[in-house]
Structure formats: structure tokens, C-alpha cells
Amino acid sequence: MTPEAAKEHLLARRAELDAKLHKIEASLDQEPSKDFEDRATEREDDEVKEGLGNAGLLEIRQIDAALGRIEDGVYGECARCGNMISPDRLAVVPTTAFCRNCA
Secondary structure: OOHHHHHHHHHHHHHHHHHHHHHHHHHHOOOOOOOHHHHHHHHHHHHHHHHHHHHHHHHHHHHHHHHHHHHHOOOOEOOOOOOEOOHHHHHHOOOOOOOOOOO
């Protein structure tokens, strides 16, 4: 994957995650139900949503780091050993900073 193609893919994924995080945040801000049983179920759902939100935030940080590497001209170079990361690995994990051997 070329750095330009990776950048386009990463920006699209970032926008998708941002939209999902806004939906999660709006859902978590809703007024809780007055019914005790419904409230317990809602709380369980909120915990799942918070977990998804945290995972989304982590992925956004990884995307931002990969975009920074693209801007710096080092995208595709392993941050540990300096070797090139295989195109197959970058296709599967476009945010990776490490080759297969250093990961």
C-alpha cells in the first residue's frame, strides 16, 4: 500500500470512528430510565459502549501516529529495526509501526 493510499484509507477510517464515537457519546448522555430493571440493563449496555468508545479512541491515536509517519516520510519503516514493513502486513494493519519480527 502506497503512503498516499494508506493516508486515504486511514483518514476514511478515522472519520468513521469519529462518527461512531459521537453516537456512543450521545447515547451515554441520555437520561436513564426510571424503571430499576431497565436502568440495570441500560447500565450494562453503557459499559459495553464505554469499552467500544475506549477501543475507538485507541485506534484513533494509532491512526494519528500512522498519519504522522506518513507526513514525516517514514511510513512503512519499522520504528525498532529500521527495515521495511512488508506490504502484506501494512495492508492488514495499516497503523503498525513495527515489522513482523519486531512486533
